Structures are given as structure tokens and as C-alpha cells.
Amino acid sequence: MRLRLAIETSASRYGLALGEACSVLFECAEEGERRDLSTMLRTGLNALGAAPAVIADIAVDIGPGSLGSLRDGAAFANGLAYALKRPVFGFLSFELIGAVAHRATGLPVLCTRRANEGLAYAGLFDGRRVSVMRHGRLEDIVPPVAPEGRVAVAGSFRDLSCAGRTFHWSGVEAPEARTMIDGDLAERPASDAPVFPLTETSAVFRD
Amino acid sequence: MTERALILGIETSCDDTAAALVDREGTVHAAATASQLDIHATHGGVYPELASRAHLQTILPVIDQVLREAKVAGPDLHTIAVTRGPGLIGSLLVGVNTATALGLAWGVPTVGVNHLRGHLRSAELEGRRIAYPALVLLVSGGHTVLARMAGPGDIAVLGASRDDSVGEAFDKVGRMLGLPFPGGPHVDRLAATGAATVALPRPLLHEGYEFSFSGLKSAVARSLNQSPAPAPADLAASFVAACLDVLIGKCRRALLAEPVASLVIVGGVAASPPLRLAAEALCAELGVALCVPPQRWATDNAAMIALAAWDYLDRGQAPPVTAQARLPLTSW
Numbered sequence: 001m002r003l004r005l006a007i008e009t010s011a012s013r014y015g016l017a018l019g020e021a022c023s024v025l026f027e028c029a030e031e032g033e034r035r036d037l038s039t040m041l042r043t044g045l046n047a048l049g050a051a052p053a054v055i056a057d058i059a060v061d062i063g064p065g066s067l068g069s070l071r072d073g074a075a076f077a078n079g080l081a082y083a084l085k086r087p088v089f090g091f092l093s094f095e096l097i098g099a100v101a102h103r104a105t106g107l108p109v110l111c112t113r114r115a116n117e118g119l120a121y122a123g124l125f126d127g128r129r130v131s132v133m134r135h136g137r138l139e140d141i142v143p144p145v146a147p148e149g150r151v152a153v154a155g156s157f158r159d160l161s162c163a164g165r166t167f168h169w170s171g172v173e174a175p176e177a178r179t180m181i182d183g184d185l186a187e188r189p190a191s192d193a194p195v196f197p198l199t200e201t202s203a204v205f206r207d
Numbered sequence: 208m209t210e211r212a213l214i215l216g217i218e219t220s221c222d223d224t225a226a227a228l229v230d231r232e233g234t235v236h237a238a239a240t241a242s243q244l245d246i247h248a249t250h251g252g253v254y255p256e257l258a259s260r261a262h263l264q265t266i267l268p269v270i271d272q273v274l275r276e277a278k279v280a281g282p283d284l285h286t287i288a289v290t291r292g293p294g295l296i297g298s299l300l301v302g303v304n305t306a307t308a309l310g311l312a313w314g315v316p317t318v319g320v321n322h323l324r325g326h327l328r329s330a331e332l333e334g335r336r337i338a339y340p341a342l343v344l345l346v347s348g349g350h351t352v353l354a355r356m357a358g359p360g361d362i363a364v365l366g367a368s369r370d371d372s373v374g375e376a377f378d379k380v381g382r383m384l385g386l387p388f389p390g391g392p393h394v395d396r397l398a399a400t401g402a403a404t405v406a407l408p409r410p411l412l413h414e415g416y417e418f419s420f421s422g423l424k425s426a427v428a429r430s431l432n433q434s435p436a437p438a439p440a441d442l443a444a445s446f447v448a449a450c451l452d453v454l455i456g457k458c459r460r461a462l463l464a465e466p467v468a469s470l471v472i473v474g475g476v477a478a479s480p481p482l483r484l485a486a487e488a489l490c491a492e493l494g495v496a497l498c499v500p501p502q503r504w505a506t507d508n509a510a511m512i513a514l515a516a517w518d519y520l521d522r523g524q525a526p527p528v529t530a531q532a533r534l535p536l537t538s539w
Binding site for chain 1: 256259260263264266267270271281296297300301304305306307308309310311312313314317528529
């Protein structure tokens, strides 16, 4: 058994999944005081009758999202990867909601999430990857991110209407850990380096 | 299990990322700290969000450094001890999540330790021993507490600060005087060049065991607004003298009220040379032993967290390994 551990902590509900060869074998999500990643992982390993050593790699959502909760996931994932000597990969929240929304709609997906101080994050998932991301006022960042034509929207803003355009609501609001196992996302190169969550100052929002 | 039973301590409650390996006797086998001083200096104080980000960057390199230095493999550790509070919640969470992940992967138990209990045990690092019962003065950037300890972990609080801690007052006065952050050591150094000629209050000096430093800090601000303003060195000297009068005065009252074997002074302000000198004089006068941590272990560190964890194991205390921004000294 060689499992992928997937951890999603970009919002108040924490998700964890274990899977093998693109199949999810265990998943759980917790809120409030029960969102303890260590307990969630122990529960999953016990359910599969597995030891931590069967974890072959670790995938974790690195945002954009809630900065404090993203750090919970990254700290746990990095610690586990260091102790087990396994690679850890960072996936963008926009890849996770974008992949599910694209599968449901067949459209390019405008991914959105709330940020601090009334601002927002936006990005475009083109069916395989996130091609552009911005941080700022929603009305400022949507026009340069959203392409012409029909576009689905996923994330924090269900009834998004911006610059005279309306978008097709995909029904996908929050990322799920399982998408890092069964989401048919582009693979990451193996790396021993720890991962760090995106912040509002990350270069990806300016490039 | 290694022949040396070692606890890995992890401390991330504020602005230092620290790890240490400590045995039951308090011998420190390895220790490392990543300071965030440069990050926060421009803000004139600790900026919580930046502190959390820096902890995440440095925690694994710091842990890796101590394990390599002591040639210890993770699975051979006796226990992992991590500060669970009190402190900045985002900073605490980085430590707690890292520690629980390491513990799960290595199959090593993880203990969540009260940072304040860590400070109390810092006076017994590197072979030093506290003579019990003891009077304890905990003075740091976040806390000013006077307590009695009948034995390790057996604590009764006599009084605490109603507002600012003494360390916070030092830092704020340092900022008023245009000194670099953290202000404490700079205020001490400046005070050594001046004379205590400015009249400043000694809040609550004659009332019980509680403290208050907010009014004293405001009095320093008012003095600076006078015309002509006192010389900065004289104002610093007057401020330090007022703090010492209150701290030592409360210790004197407690020592006279109920005799103990020793006076223990811990926390970041315990590194203050004038406080150490004043405490030495008091203890010599009253015939009690003075116990202060080695200078290196007076400020926040992971060695004290690891040493305190042995008390938890001995007493079967296993509080949840979850971050708590507020945690009283009497909690485990």
C-alpha cells in the first residue's frame, strides 16, 4: 500500500483524505474543536489498518484562503514529510475548486475567494491549470482574469456580476481534500522542500 | 529507545522559534533558536501575522539542527514537548501542528506544555536546583506574577499584574525614548548612565501582591512632554528604579509574610542586571537563596519547555495538545 495523504485547511472546515492510484480510500472533514489534523489522520490510518509509513507523499492546499488555517495544514504536512522523509506538494485552492467546477460545467472557471479587509482573490482555471491569479478589489481583479465568452464561477462569490458581465454559478464553493487524489490535476515534481501558503504579497498575484 | 532519554522541546509562543533536547536532570544536549528580531524591529513590537509566517519558515530547520547536533534520530526521542499556550495563537498553532505531526510519524508521545510552567523550570536548567518551598517572581514581556511553589509544579499564585507586564512597560518606555526594539536591555543600559532624579510613581507598592505598570508608563510619557524634558538617561534610570522598588518591595513583603528557602526569578526580565543585583541584596539581607536561570535561558526558549514536560510525565498530566492563547500559570 502506497498512499497519498491530502490535507485541505483553507477555510474553517478542515478536510483530510487518503487514497491510492487516484482512488479515495478514506476522507473526513471537521470543524471547530474537532479539526485536529493529527486525530483525523490517526482515524484514517486506523480505518485502513495502515501505519504512517505507508504514506508515500503528502499533498496540501496552499491557498489562497484563510492565512491562519492554511498554516495549520502546511505546518502539519511539512512536519509529517520531514519525519517520514516523504515529498510534500502544494496545490492551489483554485486548482481544487476549478477542477471540480470544470468537470461539472465544461467551461473555463473563474475561481474566487474572500481575502482580508474586504478584498478578494481571483484566478482562472483553464481545465488543466490556473493560468492567472490576482489579489485586490473584486471589481478590479475580475476583468483581467476572466476571459471572453462563457465562464463558470466557483468559490466565495455565488452571484458574481462584474463589469457588466454575469457568470455561470458552478455549484462549487469550497475546495475538498479528495480532489488532490482524484482530481486529475497536473502532477508536481518530487521535492523534499517544505511548502508555504500563499499570502497577499506572493509573487503569483503580480506576475 | 536511546540510552539518553531526551525530550525534544519546541517553543513558538511569541517571536522566537526554538528547539532543544533536554534530559531529566535538566542537561541541555542541544539547543537552537531562530530569532525574529530583525522582522519585528521596524514595527517597534511583535507583529503577530509576520511572527506566524516566520515560525513556519524556520521551525523544521531549527528542529533538524538540534537532532543533528545531538546525533539523535526522531523515533528515539522519549517525548516531544510543545508550548500550548499562553501566547500568540497563530504562532502557537505552527508549533503544535508541527509537533503532533512529528509525534505521529515517529511514534513518539507529544505533550502540550504551559509556557509559564516552562519559565518556572528554567531556573533548574544546567544542573541548578531550586530549594523548596520557593517564592517565584515571573517577569516577562507578557507576564508579571508572584507565586509560591511548594515543589516542582505545585504552584499557588499570590498576585499578578492588573494591566501591563513589567517587560511590556520596559519595551514601551524604550520606544518612547527612541530606543531599538526590544527596549528592555536598551533601557537598562541607558539607565546605567543616568541618575534616578525624576519623581515617578510606585504603583500598588504598599497594597498586596498585585502589580500595575500602566500608570508608571504613562508617568514616563508625561515627563517626556514636560518642558524642559528630563535627560533620557535620567528618565530611564528613574523608570528602572521605580520598577525595581515595586518588584523587590513585593518580594520582600512575601518573603517576610511566609518564610521560604529561596527566591526564584524567571522570565525575560530576569536577565536584567539591575534586577539581579537588587534581588541578590534582598536575599542576602533576609538569608534566603536566590535562584535565577542561566542568562541564556531567562528569555523564551525550548529547553525550559522540555524540562517542564518531565513534570507532566511524572504527574500523569496530559492536557490536550491544542493551542491556547490564554492559559493561567496554575493550568497544566
